[in-house]
Amino acid sequence: MSLPQKRFFRQRAHSNPLADHSLEFPSCPSKMDWSEHFPLFFTKLGERFNDEENSMKTKKKVEFADVGCGYGGLLGSFCEVQVTVPRADINFKVGLADTFPEVLSLGLELRAKVADYAHKKILALREQNKSTGKYQNISIVRANAMKYLPYFFEKGQLKKIFFLFPDPHFKKSKHKWRIISPHLLSDYAYFLAVGGLLYTVTDVAELYEWEIKHLSEHPLFMRISNESLKGDATVDLILNSSEESKKVTRQGGDNKMGEIYYVSLFLFALVVF
Amino acid sequence: MLVAELNSALILTSGDTLLLPASNQLIKIPPPDVPPNLTKGQLQVLNKQDRTITSVTTSRDGKHIAVSTENKQIVVFDAAFRIVSNFIVNRAPSKILFTKSGDMLVADRTGDVYLYKREKTEPVLLLGHLSMILDMALSECEKYIITCDRDEKIRVSRFPNTYNIASFCLGHDEFVIRVVVIKGVLVSASGDGTVRVWDYVKGAQLCSIDTNLCVKDEKLLEEFSGVMDREKVDVTALPITDMQVVCDGDCLVVAVSLYSCRDVQLYRVELEGYNWTVLNSVEPVDALHKFYLSKNLYIFDSFKVSVYNLSNSALINSDKQMDEFYEKHKNVLKISENEITVLYKRKFDNVQEYLERKKLRLESGK
Numbered sequence: 354m355s356l357p358q359k360r361f362f363r364q365r366a367h368s369n370p371l372a373d374h375s376l377e378f379p380s381c382p383s384k385m386d387w388s389e390h391f392p393l394f395f396t397k398l399g400e401r402f403n404d405e406e407n408s409m410k411t412k413k414k415v416e417f418a419d420v421g422c423g424y425g426g427l428l429g430s431f432c433e434v435q436v437t438v439p440r441a442d443i444n445f446k447v448g449l450a451d452t453f454p455e456v457l458s459l460g461l462e463l464r465a466k467v468a469d470y471a472h473k474k475i476l477a478l479r480e481q482n483k484s485t486g487k488y489q490n491i492s493i494v495r496a497n498a499m500k501y502l503p504y505f506f507e508k509g510q511l512k513k514i515f516f517l518f519p520d521p522h523f524k525k526s527k528h529k530w531r532i533i534s535p536h537l538l539s540d541y542a543y544f545l546a547v548g549g550l551l552y553t554v555t556d557v558a559e560l561y562e563w564e565i566k567h568l569s570e571h572p573l574f575m576r577i578s579n580e581s582l583k584g585d586a587t588v589d590l591i592l593n594s595s596e597e598s599k600k601v602t603r604q605g606g607d608n609k610m611g612e613i614y615y616v617s618l619f620l621f622a623l624v625v626f
Numbered sequence: 627m628l629v630a631e632l633n634s635a636l637i638l639t640s641g642d643t644l645l646l647p648a649s650n651q652l653i654k655i656p657p658p659d660v661p662p663n664l665t666k667g668q669l670q671v672l673n674k675q676d677r678t679i680t681s682v683t684t685s686r687d688g689k690h691i692a693v694s695t696e697n698k699q700i701v702v703f704d705a706a707f708r709i710v711s712n713f714i715v716n717r718a719p720s721k722i723l724f725t726k727s728g729d730m731l732v733a734d735r736t737g738d739v740y741l742y743k744r745e746k747t748e749p750v751l752l753l754g755h756l757s758m759i760l761d762m763a764l765s766e767c768e769k770y771i772i773t774c775d776r777d778e779k780i781r782v783s784r785f786p787n788t789y790n791i792a793s794f795c796l797g798h799d800e801f802v803i804r805v806v807v808i809k810g811v812l813v814s815a816s817g818d819g820t821v822r823v824w825d826y827v828k829g830a831q832l833c834s835i836d837t838n839l840c841v842k843d844e845k846l847l848e849e850f851s852g853v854m855d856r857e858k859v860d861v862t863a864l865p866i867t868d869m870q871v872v873c874d875g876d877c878l879v880v881a882v883s884l885y886s887c888r889d890v891q892l893y894r895v896e897l898e899g900y901n902w903t904v905l906n907s908v909e910p911v912d913a914l915h916k917f918y919l920s921k922n923l924y925i926f927d928s929f930k931v932s933v934y935n936l937s938n939s940a941l942i943n944s945d946k947q948m949d950e951f952y953e954k955h956k957n958v959l960k961i962s963e964n965e966i967t968v969l970y971k972r973k974f975d976n977v978q979e980y981l982e983r984k985k986l987r988l989e990s991g992k
């Protein structure tokens with residue numbers, strides 16, 4: 354299988370997330386046939402693995418979600434990325450697929466062509482790495498994450514949720530299109546396990562202020578210190594692996610580069626009342 | 627036309643008017659009390675606007691009744707129908723509810739729910755959906771608020787800490803138009819033609835009733851899907867237009883009306899085991915305007931009000947005062963066109979087209 358070429362998959366930059374798209378989604382999380390996405394880890398819906406080793410696998414769940422994953426760079430890439438912030442303490446790898454081989458990661462992307470490209474890319478990566486079985490732990494769905502996350506994930510299922518370079522939607526009237534908002538944060542809190550992490554990175558100062566404000570004000574999220582980010586392999590990944598992060602880096606990217614300020618990471622803690 | 631009940635007396639609404647059969651009274655919704663600093667232009671706009679009643683609700687203690695109107699007005703009356711407050715909210719309300727403590731929950735068409743405290747402070751934004759909220763309910767203990775929307779979703783949030791979502795009740799295939807909490811369970815009705823009963827704290831479905839199974843005339847669905855087809859909407863069931871639920875011993879009695887069906891269907895759901903049975907179907911003499919379910923089933927058609935006994939569906943000799951009142955004011959009681967069709971999603975998708983174009987391009991190798 355040859356690698357898909359991006360030029361066949363270009364699409365308008367923004368799609369209205371509030372519009373009625375005809376997207377396929379299961380009627381509830383238990384009706385989702387994950388075997389289509391992770392054939393190594395799931396049997397077809399309703400079927401069971403009959404040997405013991407495989408029956409363990411069915412207990413797996415998607416634990417990382419990359420919301421608005423674009424072309425899927427965070428999940429996995431074709432080539433080694435240039436490490437822009439070399440750090441001796443981290444053995445840098447190219448995506449969630451490598452860095453967290455035991456974890457199932459799912460990307461969600463609204464734009465059909467982009468999602469299609471990312472899907473083909475993952476299939477090609479799997480094909481190329483057949484001997485090692487790599488890239489079986491990442492997949493992507495075309496979905497409107499603002500409306501349909503509850504159909505894919507159960508309460509407390511996710512350990513990490515990523516929002517890398519979300520669309521800024523500058524106009525005030527379009528603020529309701531922003532993927533991080535007080536209401537949607539309540540949804541994300543619902544899908545995250547207690548202690549789960551929400552990662553977001555942007556090179557747009559205005560959006561950064563917005564996100565900080567709403568995340569800080571939300572009763573269920575707590576900011577974690579930059580100190581405790583040390584040693585978190587995902588920090589390097591979110592700064593370097595996605596397509597958008599590479600573009601920002603190529604274009605000079607002072608905003609993003611080196612400034613942990615633009616990487617806001619939040620620890621989720623359940624408020625008891 | 628809407629129906630509510632205050633201290634066992636029925637209250638009907640039509641357009642901008644409350645109709646009170648018990649006291650033989652009509653009350654028109656007055657213009658709102660406006661803040662003093664409005665410009666002439668703003669005032670004009672306010673007064674010109676349509677005061678059609680969009681939602682009516684009564685307090686549990688029977689002391690208050692409130693209505694919301696098309697022009698964003700909320701009017702609260704006491705039991706003697708004296709105005710207690712009359713104010714304007716920011717966006718057109720689709721549903722209002724009293725809490726036990728007399729505060730008011732207001733859901734609006736943009737998908738937000740606000741809490742208006744009795745002490746007139748700024749309203750508190752409680753939660754938001756990304757599409758129109760069609761109905762809202764509070765659990766009996768008031769620890770949960772349940773909202774349903776034009777998508778297929780029912781959201782169960784803690785109350786008043788609504789940032790903490792307890793569950794989503796998922797399974798409906800179309801917009802959800804009614805949610806009712808009764809006897810510790812949630813009952814919902816949808817455009818997919820089903821009524822579902824839920825353990826709402828867990829988000830688990832307990833039973834599902836396909837009301838279309840009781841529709842004898844297949845042509846009704848054919849006709850409706852023909853109409854919707856022209857609008858590029860696929861429908862596979864006649865949508866439920868209204869649902870009401872009461873408790874009868876250890877059972878629930880659920881009444882539903884379906885789009886273009888003349889009758890009101892009655893179901894019984896056992897609270898233990900959640901088995902359900904068809905109780906009956908009651909057909910009005912003339913086109914169904916509205917039904918109201920409480921101790922009895924009231925059916926309002928274009929001629930009269932008929933009252934049926936719930937357990938045996940027998941026609942009860944209806945009360946004379948109501949009959950005369952209805953006869954006299956029938957012309958006021960226009961049916962509001964039930965625009966259920968706008969709730970369906972016009973699906974636009976260019977994916978198919980895109981895939982075909984891509985295939986061509988790949989083949990031509992450009």
Ligand SMILES: C[S@@+](CC[C@H](N)C(=O)[O-])C[C@H]1O[C@@H](n2cnc3c(N)ncnc32)[C@H](O)[C@@H]1O
Binds near residue numbers: 421
């Ligand atoms: C600027 S791109 C960033 C892509 C990727 N995260 C990266 O860093 O390269 C934002 C992406 O989010 C997607 N998106 C926007 N709203 C979305 C939604 N509601 N659900 C899923 N994806 C969405 C857009 O289609 C776009 O591909």
